[in-house]
Every structure is written in C-alpha cells, then in structure tokens.
Amino acid sequence: MTTHDVRLTAPGLLTAAGTDPGDLWEALVAGKDTRRPTEALAGPWPEFDTAHLVDDPDAATLGVHRRVLRTSEKQARMALHGARLALAGPAERGPVGGPGWGLYLGLPTVDEELLRFGALDRLHKAAGSPAEVAALYGREVPPFSGLSHLNSTAAAHISAVFGLTGAMAAYSPFSDAGLTALIDGALSVAEGENEVALVGAVSPKVHPLLFAQYEELGWNGAVPGEGAAFLLAERAPGGADGPVGPVAGSGAPGARLAGYGRAFGAGPQDRAEALVEAVHAALETAGTDAGGIGWVLPDAAWTADGARAQDTALDRVFAGAADRPARFTSAPATGVLGPAHPLAHAVLALHGLAAGRRLVADGDAVREEALPAPRALVLACGARGQVCAVVLEGAEK
Numbered sequence: 001m002t003t004h005d006v007r008l009t010a011p012g013l014l015t016a017a018g019t020d021p022g023d024l025w026e027a028l029v030a031g032k033d034t035r036r037p038t039e040a041l042a043g044p045w046p047e048f049d050t051a052h053l054v055d056d057p058d059a060a061t062l063g064v065h066r067r068v069l070r071t072s073e074k075q076a077r078m079a080l081h082g083a084r085l086a087l088a089g090p091a092e093r094g095p096v097g098g099p100g101w102g103l104y105l106g107l108p109t110v111d112e113e114l115l116r117f118g119a120l121d122r123l124h125k126a127a128g129s130p131a132e133v134a135a136l137y138g139r140e141v142p143p144f145s146g147l148s149h150l151n152s153t154a155a156a157h158i159s160a161v162f163g164l165t166g167a168m169a170a171y172s173p174f175s176d177a178g179l180t181a182l183i184d185g186a187l188s189v190a191e192g193e194n195e196v197a198l199v200g201a202v203s204p205k206v207h208p209l210l211f212a213q214y215e216e217l218g219w220n221g222a223v224p225g226e227g228a229a230f231l232l233a234e235r236a237p238g239g240a241d242g243p244v245g246p247v248a249g250s251g252a253p254g255a256r257l258a259g260y261g262r263a264f265g266a267g268p269q270d271r272a273e274a275l276v277e278a279v280h281a282a283l284e285t286a287g288t289d290a291g292g293i294g295w296v297l298p299d300a301a302w303t304a305d306g307a308r309a310q311d312t313a314l315d316r317v318f319a320g321a322a323d324r325p326a327r328f329t330s331a332p333a334t335g336v337l338g339p340a341h342p343l344a345h346a347v348l349a350l351h352g353l354a355a356g357r358r359l360v361a362d363g364d365a366v367r368e369e370a371l372p373a374p375r376a377l378v379l380a381c382g383a384r385g386q387v388c389a390v391v392l393e394g395a396e397k
Helices: 021-030 066-071 074-087 117-126 130-140 145-149 152-162 176-190 208-216 268-286 304-317 340-355
Strands: 006-014 101-106 168-171 196-202 228-235 255-264 295-297 357-362 365-370 375-381 386-393
Touching (some): 006 340, 101 176, 117 130, 168 176, 176 196, 228 340, 268 304, 268 375, 268 386, 295 340, 340 357, 340 386
Antiparallel strands (some): 006 255, 357 365
C-alpha cells in the first residue's frame, strides 16, 4: 500500500470561529471578528488586549470525570475535545478503538513557568550556592507541576477515553509537528501498522510566557490563537483505484494524502531551499506538478524569516505555472495556532476539496470561488528549520 490507498476523513476542528470546518469557512468569508479579551493569569498578551481564544471545555463536554480536569492543561483539554469532534460520527461507523486504532499528535511547547515569577529575585541571590538553589526549587516549584507540564497527558487522555491502543507517536513543539503527525499517521495505515489512525494537533495556551518564546524565535506581531484540528486516516476500499468520497455510512468527506515531503534548513536561505525540496517531493509522490495544484495554504507566517522563506519557495515552485494557485491562510479568523495551524489548514482543504471550492484573499476581504484543480498544497515551516509539505487530493482527478 501507499498513502494513495489511505483516505482522510472525519475532520474535527476547534477554533475561535466554531467547532466545525464549515464554521471556519463561513467566518472567513463573512470577515467575522473572532477575537476575545485575553484572560492570561499573569497579565495580557503584550501589545494586544484580545486574542483568538476558545472556551475551556468542561467535563460534560469532554465526556470525562471532572477529576481528569485537575491534572490537565487547557491544551490537553482542547486536544481531547478535538478528538471527540472527529470520532463522534454516526453509529454506522462501528465501534471506535482497539489495537487497530493508532494516535498521532502534534503538541505545543510547554508554556508555563516551572518556577514562579516571584522566586526569580531569590534565585538570583542564591545563584552562588547550589544547595540554596536546590532548596529554593524545592519550596517554589508548584505541586504536581510535572503532571501539568507533560504534553503526553493529551495523548494519554485521548487514548484512555477512546480506547486507542494501536501504534502511536507524538511530535513537538513547532508547527511542523502537526503535518508530521499527518504523514506518519497515514503511513502507519498504508504500511499496515494501524487499521485507522487518529491524527491531531493542538495549539499552545495563550499566555505571556508564550510571547517570550515567540519573541525569542522572531515573532512578527501576529495575533495568537487557540485551537485543535483532528481527522482520521483509514484504508480506502479498493486500494488506490477505490473511491475517496464519503466513508461508508459516515457521510464524512474524504480525500487522499497524495504526496508528502519533509526537509530541514537551518538558516533563512536554507529554509527556502528546504521548502522547495519538500514541495517538489510532495508533487512527485502525488504524481503531479505545480500546474496540478488548485489551492496553496502556507503556514501561518508569525516570523519575518518564515514568511520570506515561504514566499521565496512558492515563487520558485510555481514560476513556470500558467495559472499560479491562490495562497491562503486562516489566521484572520483563528490566530496563529502553532502545531495545529497546518493541520487546521489541511482540514479546511478537505472541506474545500469536498465542495470543489477554495477561499481567496482579496485585500482585507475573502471570497469563495471554484477550485480549478482537485488538489491542495499545505505547508508547515517550523521555527528551527523543520519543514513539511503535503498534497491533498479530492475525489475527482
């Protein structure tokens, strides 16, 4: 089997625009303002008093006992909610879970302080004495901080709630993690390691310490957001020649992961080269060229270097195309979602492929138009140089 034999279905999306790919699509077309006042415990997000936030799901929404919420961070709860959205299909799908069900996650950075802010002055004074430093950490590190800081709690909760006991993997922390999860999840099904793989990614919480991380990496002022994106990778009946339309009995749209490429570029110039390499690899494995792409969804450009690298790479890839496809980002309605952003773009692309439509930025407005070719290119540009490209292909070739 190849990834052409794997169908992507059941998109689940949790963003500030709503809990469905259609909600996000409509919010983008309508120009809906999805920002809300920030509620960070240590103060507002610098330079902004609003961000693209989602409601913190409660135990009833998540279908878990309330004690689960005591040892989980908001991003773990968002991931569990996104997983439930993807797995809450009709009963005709059959039972969920078991050894044939795998889990592949793109997870965010750890965005909480290990040591309380108030202890920093005391740490400075104790810096000359290892014993005093050790004693200070013993007093000041919050109880159970290990539990609250482990990204693996998201994977553990999803696996436990839905009984997913097949092959699993988690990737962190940058935006390439979501597409890496998609590629490896689809490959696990193509290679027979899993029968079905739940693929997902979640954003970091919006927190002042997240700003410190973004600033150190070259943040360009883009507004942050919260969200989760999930989908299923499963075998297509009939193999590569079988249908990629709705899953039998589910009514959910499907598409193929037709091609993929991964590369690495340490510096800004190297990153553009790496993106070109990854896109060419994705096009080649998809059996198409630049002219066969109808929609391009680059990663959310939250650093100037990342934006330049993507623009340079796409200009080179599509230089010879007769009709360059539109480039589009969902960031105006979602904010920057970290690892979840490229996977949210993949879910948005699945929605467009199912309808034969795409979204195009027209100044500050967004318009909807016919998709000229049934393929979408989605990019991820990790802050340390990790890049991924995937080609998603709809039912019609």
